[in-house]
Amino acid sequence: MEKVNELIVISLGENTLHSVLEQVKRYIGNQVKIRGYSIEKGLHEQFDDQVVLITGDIVFQYSSKHIQGAKKVMIARRALSYEKINQVFSLKEQTNVLLVNDTEESCFEAIEQLKSHGFQSLNFFPYYPGIDSFVECNVAVTPGEAHLTPKGMEHVIDIGNRQVDITTITEIMFEFGLLQDSGVLASSEFVRDVIELTRHLWKLNQKLDDSNLLLSTIFDKFPKALLFCDKDGRITYTNEKMNWIFEGQSLLGNNVLKLIDSEFDLQLAQEHEDTVAVLNDHTYIVSVDPVKKEGDILCYLMEFENYDTLKQLDEVVRTKINHQKFVARYSFSHLYSRNHQMIQMVELAKKMARRDSTILIQGESGTGKELLAQAIHNESSRSHLPFVAVNFAALSSSILESELFGYEEGAFTGAKKGGKRGLFEEAHKGTIFMDEIGDAPLDLQVKLLRVLQEGVVRRVGGNEQVPIDVRIIAATNLNLEEKVREGSFREDLYYRLNVLPLDTVPLRKRQEDILPLMQYYLTHLSGEEIYHVHEYMENKTIDFFLSHPWPGNVRELVNVVEYMVNVKAPRKKIALVDLPSYILKEGNLMKKEHVKQKTCSEEKEVLLVIDETFGIGRRKIVQELLNRGIKVGEGKVKRILEQLREKQLIEVNKGVRGCVITEEGKAELKKVFVT
Numbered sequence: 001m002e003k004v005n006e007l008i009v010i011s012l013g014e015n016t017l018h019s020v021l022e023q024v025k026r027y028i029g030n031q032v033k034i035r036g037y038s039i040e041k042g043l044h045e046q047f048d049d050q051v052v053l054i055t056g057d058i059v060f061q062y063s064s065k066h067i068q069g070a071k072k073v074m075i076a077r078r079a080l081s082y083e084k085i086n087q088v089f090s091l092k093e094q095t096n097v098l099l100v101n102d103t104e105e106s107c108f109e110a111i112e113q114l115k116s117h118g119f120q121s122l123n124f125f126p127y128y129p130g131i132d133s134f135v136e137c138n139v140a141v142t143p144g145e146a147h148l149t150p151k152g153m154e155h156v157i158d159i160g161n162r163q164v165d166i167t168t169i170t171e172i173m174f175e176f177g178l179l180q181d182s183g184v185l186a187s188s189e190f191v192r193d194v195i196e197l198t199r200h201l202w203k204l205n206q207k208l209d210d211s212n213l214l215l216s217t218i219f220d221k222f223p224k225a226l227l228f229c230d231k232d233g234r235i236t237y238t239n240e241k242m243n244w245i246f247e248g249q250s251l252l253g254n255n256v257l258k259l260i261d262s263e264f265d266l267q268l269a270q271e272h273e274d275t276v277a278v279l280n281d282h283t284y285i286v287s288v289d290p291v292k293k294e295g296d297i298l299c300y301l302m303e304f305e306n307y308d309t310l311k312q313l314d315e316v317v318r319t320k321i322n323h324q325k326f327v328a329r330y331s332f333s334h335l336y337s338r339n340h341q342m343i344q345m346v347e348l349a350k351k352m353a354r355r356d357s358t359i360l361i362q363g364e365s366g367t368g369k370e371l372l373a374q375a376i377h378n379e380s381s382r383s384h385l386p387f388v389a390v391n392f393a394a395l396s397s398s399i400l401e402s403e404l405f406g407y408e409e410g411a412f413t414g415a416k417k418g419g420k421r422g423l424f425e426e427a428h429k430g431t432i433f434m435d436e437i438g439d440a441p442l443d444l445q446v447k448l449l450r451v452l453q454e455g456v457v458r459r460v461g462g463n464e465q466v467p468i469d470v471r472i473i474a475a476t477n478l479n480l481e482e483k484v485r486e487g488s489f490r491e492d493l494y495y496r497l498n499v500l501p502l503d504t505v506p507l508r509k510r511q512e513d514i515l516p517l518m519q520y521y522l523t524h525l526s527g528e529e530i531y532h533v534h535e536y537m538e539n540k541t542i543d544f545f546l547s548h549p550w551p552g553n554v555r556e557l558v559n560v561v562e563y564m565v566n567v568k569a570p571r572k573k574i575a576l577v578d579l580p581s582y583i584l585k586e587g588n589l590m591k592k593e594h595v596k597q598k599t600c601s602e603e604k605e606v607l608l609v610i611d612e613t614f615g616i617g618r619r620k621i622v623q624e625l626l627n628r629g630i631k632v633g634e635g636k637v638k639r640i641l642e643q644l645r646e647k648q649l650i651e652v653n654k655g656v657r658g659c660v661i662t663e664e665g666k667a668e669l670k671k672v673f674v675t
């Protein structure tokens with residue numbers, strides 16, 4: 001029999017015919033002649049001994065007489081075009097949709113296919129030319145037959161002609177013996193189609209990714225912690241600040257109700273404007289907003305604002321507004337520390353606040369001595385009465401005297417008419433804070449002592465004794481014991497002041513406080529809610545801060561934070577180079593010293609402690625070494641002291657004078673620490 005090299009394609013409508021012809025020609029158009037016919041236009045030929053491709057079962061019914069003598073009849077399997085189907089995804093569940101096609105059968109076929117592709121939740125109703133009646137719908141979906149949709153249809157989605165699938169193409173090729181020659185070509189054509197489709201999907205994805213990035217950047221810059229969760233509370237999105245509440249860990253997929261304290265209720269929370277909730281041991285003001293689409297709740301947006309910070313800001317604002325001359329602004333809630341020694345000290349201070357005895361606060365500059373004094377006053381029964389601060393380092397002896405004790409009219413040239421009440425009188429019934437008391441001139445010390453002993457003041461130029469009832473809190477960053485030994489501070493005054501001693505701890509000895517204090521002040525000074533310092537600065541900057549010696553203590557830290565808040569560029573974290581140069585220099589110096597100290601023997605460590613703390617006893621040396629991370633028992637320190645004494649590097653005195661370094665000792669230290 002003569003070899004047939006022609007393919008006959010028969011479809012119901014012209015539209016489908018053109019689409020199928022175009023597709024089949026792409027694969028085998030070079031090797032096989034292809035002719036097409038539609039039932040729509042009418043069939044007049046017989047296709048005996050021909051190879052025939054029909055576009056559906058229904059075509060068979062209409063063309064059976066013409067193709068019964070055909071050599072082979074194949075039915076094309078056709079798939080939906082994924083490229084165009086995405087519009088159907090935008091339809092809401094349970095929407096009534098008119099499926100428009102050229103025949104009843106092709107309508108049902110397309111409906112079946114759409115359902116099998118996951119569109120079960122749409123209600124499809126068929127529409128084809130000649131249908132008796134049909135369900136009125138607002139939306140029509142059609143595979144390439146948009147021209148058939150009934151008039152007045154608002155929304156028509158054309159998902160395009162269905163594509164002849166690869167198995168049908170393979171069947172045709174097999175029939176024409178082309179599989180070996182063109183099979184590769186056909187499959188590569190098919191692969192190309194798949195690649196095209198993938199590229200298209202990738203582009204769509206890319207667009208989604210871009211808008212996601214945009215949105216998450218906006219959310220990350222938002223000043224509060226945010227999350228989205230579904231109706232059951234399962235978290236679907238969190239911004240950076242939210243993650244920092246949980247120390248940077250991702251919360252996606254967790255249930256927000258399990259993260260919040262048990263009494264929290266999503267429904268109730270959205271009815272109230274602000275609800276208080278506890279998360280990871282901190283209190284937050286939470287507001288919940290439902291995100292709705294066409295009346296249905298899609299998800300919830302939850303905002304969290306740090307309640308503790310808000311409360312403190314509120315207190316500061318209130319005390320600033322109320323600020324009068326003699327008001328203490330700070331309370332214990334402003335004094336932050338996780339350090340064991342500091343916590344104990346604060347507990348002690350709270351107890352002392354209840355009594356009236358004199359307190360002496362000793363500690364390095366910037367460690368919060370004044371803050372502590374104000375907190376003690378505000379915790380005491382005198383809190384509603386004046387808190388008067390006087391700085392002994394800032395004023396000369398004569399001015400100090402008239403400021404403290406007041407003066408009578410005509411007491412000296414320039415004295416005010418009618419005289420002036422002194423600070424002791426102003427502080428009557430309240431507290432007087434004598435800052436930098438170590439700098440008080442000796443002559444004034446005598447007068448102070450008398451006031452403390454007798455509870456009366458005498459104005460400059462006056463004779464009258466004015467009784468005063470004040471609570472005294474003194475502070476110094478100098479070593480008063482040493483000053484007593486040197487003779488520059490009166491021993492009797494020292495004992496009079498040192499009734500209730502408190503010692504603040506330098507920041508370098510409480511590393512655990514550095515980052516929380518930074519976070520606290522970043523939030524206060526930037527006006528933004530900073531949930532974790534990592535939001536604000538690079539890891540290297542954080543490491544630097546953790547190893548910085550902080551000679552200016554918390555005051556220095558507050559200054560650095562203020563500097564950072566001023567220089568920080570939007571969307572950029574603070575890097576080391578952004579820090580003020582003085583702090584970088586301090587850091588380097590410290591590192592060198594640290595290296596040297598590490599190489600130093602215990603004997604040298606003890607010598608160093610004695611050098612730094614004039615007249616120190618054995619027990620205090622052990623404690624000081626511990627503070628520096630060196631554990632040496634008292635017995636060993638005793639032996640070391642003995643050796644140092646034998647080498648004449650120190651003098652060991654009995655009683656208060658303790659151990660003192662000698663000139664030889666100092667020279668020895670220099671040898672160790674020469675760079």
Ligand SMILES: Nc1ncnc2c1ncn2[C@@H]1O[C@H](COP(=O)(O)OP(=O)(O)OP(=O)(O)O)[C@@H](O)[C@H]1O
Nearest residue numbers: 334335336364365366367368369370371477554555
């Ligand atoms: N534990 C702390 N928590 C929060 N802020 C602190 C703390 N300690 C100190 N500060 C802050 O550090 C700064 C310096 O504190 P303060 O003036 O009380 O130090 P000081 O020891 O009195 O310093 P100086 O001896 O130089 O007078 C202040 O802004 C204070 O609020």
